[in-house]
Amino acid sequence: MSQNISALVNNAKAIKCLYYNEALSSSDISNYIGKSIPHAIKVLNELIKEGYVIEKGYASSSGGRKPLQYSLIPDTHYIVSVAISQFYIQIGILDMNNRFVADIVQHELELYDLKADNLIAEIEKYITQSGINSSKILGVGVTMPGFIDPVKGINYTHLDCKDTSLVDYMQQALSLPVFIENDSTAIALGEQKFGAAMYQDDAMVINLGWGIGLGMIVNGEIFRGHSGLAGEFSHIPLIKNGKLCKCGKHGCLETEASLIAIISKANEEIAQGQRSSLANYETIDADAIINEAVKGDMLSVKLISEAAYHIGQCLAILIHIMNPAIIIFSGKASVIGRLWMAPIQQAINEHCIPRLAAYTELVISNLNANAQLIGGAVLVVESIGKLLGDKIEALNKELDINQ
Amino acid sequence: MSQNISALVNNAKAIKCLYYNEALSSSDISNYIGKSIPHAIKVLNELIKEGYVIEKGYASSSGGRKPLQYSLIPDTHYIVSVAISQFYIQIGILDMNNRFVADIVQHELELYDLKADNLIAEIEKYITQSGINSSKILGVGVTMPGFIDPVKGINYTHLDCKDTSLVDYMQQALSLPVFIENDSTAIALGEQKFGAAMYQDDAMVINLGWGIGLGMIVNGEIFRGHSGLAGEFSHIPLIKNGKLCKCGKHGCLETEASLIAIISKANEEIAQGQRSSLANYETIDADAIINEAVKGDMLSVKLISEAAYHIGQCLAILIHIMNPAIIIFSGKASVIGRLWMAPIQQAINEHCIPRLAAYTELVISNLNANAQLIGGAVLVVESIGKLLGDKIEALNKELDINQ
DNA sequence: CAAACTTTTTTAAATTTTTAAAAAGATTAC
DNA sequence: GTAATCTTTTTAAAAATTTAAAAAAGTTTG
Known part of the structure; x- marks a missing residue:
């Protein structure tokens, strides 16, 4: 199993840089993940086999063999992003090419009146209306003001969930992975990757x-x-x-x-x-x-x-x-x-x-008004290593039970 | 030759952490350099063969085999540290255990009146008086106020050297590797490693x-x-x-x-x-x-x-x-x-x-008044990878000529 | 003081990763 | 049109690194 972990890290890194770039050559990927080209190609072929990645024709060359381009397949997975501000919340859903695939909705809701159940209901409604199968959703990125610990999944300023963390509470209710981050930090993430x-x-x-x-x-x-x-x-x-x-x-x-x-x-x-x-x-x-x-x-x-x-x-x-x-x-x-x-x-x-x-x-x-929503999606993508890790852990548990 | 480079990096890292810690077990070194224990032991044995490191008896254990301790041999090399401030300069010399091995000297010299030749003469005098053979000196760390580019080796505020950099000028004159850094940064380095x-x-x-x-x-x-x-x-x-x-x-x-x-x-x-x-x-x-x-x-x-x-x-x-x-x-x-x-x-x-x-x-x-001098020594130690690299490059050039 | 437990060291095999050379594909200049 | 050049891809061998098991050396406990 431990041999999977190092492979996992490289796979996650490759997915990330493909999310941020939409088409890259083997040499680009090699640079991003810091491994040799043969190694990068091995990773890419694995991701093709797993259905994440597709070969996307050849790029131009300044003289020499044209490099094969790799891309994420856009409709394999989706990311839900929830941007909360002082006076309203926005929800959007993005594909694996960082494109909004449904209209962004906006609800006038004051942060101080907002309850976690409220928020969860709106997210559930949005996902249903989008028509996208929940199993295809990689995760939900929630970004909002407040002093937030993204690791513990707690917002110490808003949306207190008593004996459990906001992230745990939402994950339970939505049956989806949830990640939270401060709004300004999310905007910085959005600007870093796409702005x-x-x-x-x-x-x-x-x-x-x-x-x-x-x-x-x-x-x-x-x-x-x-x-x-x-x-x-x-x-x-x-x-x-x-x-x-x-x-x-x-x-x-x-x-x-x-x-x-x-x-x-x-x-x-x-x-x-x-x-x-x-x-x-x-x-x-x-x-x-x-x-x-x-x-x-x-x-x-x-x-x-x-x-x-x-x-x-x-x-x-x-x-x-x-x-x-x-x-x-x-x-x-x-x-x-x-x-x-x-x-x-x-x-x-x-x-x-x-x-x-x-x-x-x-x-x-x-990025105009969308920086926070994009940042919320980046937040989920940045956690892909964790997501893949959880999936493998779950699979291993199943194997243990079957044995 | 390229196989030397990765080994070099690990050797340099091991020397650094031994300089900062005076005695470490193989497991400690393994953690510091981020490699497995068998690998760390291999690195240590190389360094013992090269004369840098010595086995230093066993440490105590909380139940289990006692770990073998490794240390740098103090008198294989020395580091000269020069701390310049607004109104005086201090010079000291330290061994591979970060101990001052000669008295620190202090000269009243206003920074604005200071000339590079002046400084070089004081350093040369100090080295001669210390009685330490110049071939055993790893390098000279010069720390001083001003806007400094440590990579280019230039102080843009003080000690201008016209058509050459301060570092090049001093290296030429002293026939020793020289590194420069801002005084406050050097103090931070000293505090980070020893304070x-x-x-x-x-x-x-x-x-x-x-x-x-x-x-x-x-x-x-x-x-x-x-x-x-x-x-x-x-x-x-x-x-x-x-x-x-x-x-x-x-x-x-x-x-x-x-x-x-x-x-x-x-x-x-x-x-x-x-x-x-x-x-x-x-x-x-x-x-x-x-x-x-x-x-x-x-x-x-x-x-x-x-x-x-x-x-x-x-x-x-x-x-x-x-x-x-x-x-x-x-x-x-x-x-x-x-x-x-x-x-x-x-x-x-x-x-x-x-x-x-x-x-x-x-x-x-x-660290009292010595933070800057210690920081100057750390500056040289931090550059040990570069020093070893230069040495290997020089050896390879010699080999090329002989062939 | 022997059994049980810890921790370190050694060893050999397995795995990962890189290197380097060869092959393939494309461009440029003559 | 073709030789020369350039870049990417493939391949196989080499090197680096880790893993895991065994051995060694202590400590603790009853």
Whole structure:
């Protein structure tokens, strides 16, 4: 049995890199899994026999024999991704080529009101409606705010499940493998494999949403810190004697620059009689401010610019400590990236050693609103080694019983 | 020849872990190099044949056959370590058990006046006086402030060597392998292998000296960032409209909390007639303030406390981003660690999410003033793979010529 | 003090992995 | 059109590495 384990690791690695690349040659795979070409070919042939992989014709060559291309067969398995944010949840299902194969659904559900049973019901409904056989689903990736231990499968901040872990509870109910991860970390995973952080070993991914999150990629891997709390970017103390934050401290970045903070400032200003097209809205929400800012409303632009400047101040600090190759703005609010960029860049220029600022690229994600859902799928793919391992263990148990 | 390379890697790894541990069993070595026990024993026997390693009797056992212990033979090779700081340089020589085998010498030499030829002459003199044959010296580790590329062997801030790199220039002159590294990074290396960061995968090492440096250990490895500038801790913007820093910005931590800043504040206060035992000194230097603070002089204590509080503020930010297991205070000024600790801890408590502060241990180095010198030696040991590789390459060239 | 249990060391066989050479397929230049 | 070049694939042999069992050397317990 132990001989299976090393083979398993290589097979899992090959599946992963094929998921992230859709077509690769034997030599590519050899590089990804760090083994010789004959070895890589052996692995690929095994995966073909097992039905995961298919030969996909020849790629072009710069002079020499054309390399045979290998791909995952898209419809062998599917991945369900669940993206939870402060005010709604989204569910999607992706095939083995990382393509959404059913419409993404969105439910308005406040995180603080959300119950695990609620969530499970929505996921079950979605899977049924998709028409995809449950046996073909590799796993469910759930990504959400909170302090999360992905190994233990617990969210310490939300969705407490009393005597069992959230992951165990959901696995039991859904009869499917479940994995959980923090939303900002998931977005970083998505950017790393399919977005602006591809081929980057040191990237900081800012999750511009109702809060301000940070996912860190260090030495090509997601960095979580010693107890999983690294990247608490939004609670960096910024303003002396600032507003009280829900974390218990005063003047955190989050109290000044999150969408929620911007909304509350907008309401204050309007109440004080400030002229703005926002006054025409019954309730001012994030979309209202974003829309009016795009249209040129002075107050909306001012509020976003001020928030962005504060974010830039904190980014300057982050750059001094981490010296990243790139900072990526992702998450819900990144779609209006242009509005944030100028004041952020200005704050960085003012507060950073010039050499450091010059070495750091700032970009807006091209994954748009889907970064978190994609990250949830990546989360499942990254766990494929574990999934295959569990399957083999189960098979071995059956064998033991039959003997 | 290629078969030598993989053997070489394992031999180098074995030598490294023996340097860091002074006596290990075959099973320990097997764990360190990540190979099976029979393989580890093979490596050890090779190293015994080559004269590096010796069997060192048996260790005790908790029930079972006693393990044979292996050690490096101390006097086969030596390492020269050169620690350069703002105002003086120190030179030491260590054996293969990481023990100083000659007195450490110290020269008062301002970094800005220092020339490479100067430095080389001092190193040559020191080696001659030590009486150790140059052929037995594995290499010279030079550690100093500045923005350093250890791979290219260049210090971009100090000791410019025009058309050649500092490392090439020194190697030519000394006829010995030379390695350079930033002082704070070297201190982190020293702490990682012999100090408070042993067995810690996520540690931040603060270099309390004339400036305030930071060496980062992330996932068990020194973290340098994308372009080698990570850990620019002392230039975190702290004070709004603060003093001008030599980096070009205003209000950096360094302008408020470094020993140099403290000295200048002390002079100001004394000039303004502030009562203090410091007034009895002709020139107030770091030692004066440290000594008087220890004796209880109010002004000295106040100055150090204020600086420490500012350092604590920045540490709170660092903790939010990195979530380290431990923060270690090392470097010259760490010997008066007790004086710093209370205000630092207070600032952290005030500015950190409680859960994060609780998970972070703060300790004072027990390597005292020698962390940088030890780090310089570690730097050479870490490069042993390269050294052995060069040796084999040279041998192969000779063989080619003879054939 | 002998039996039972632990741990380390040795050995030989099995397995994994790589290397290197040969074969095959494709491009380029003359 | 063909020789020269280049790259990928296949193959078989060689090398590296691990596994597992046996042997050796202790410790503990009743």
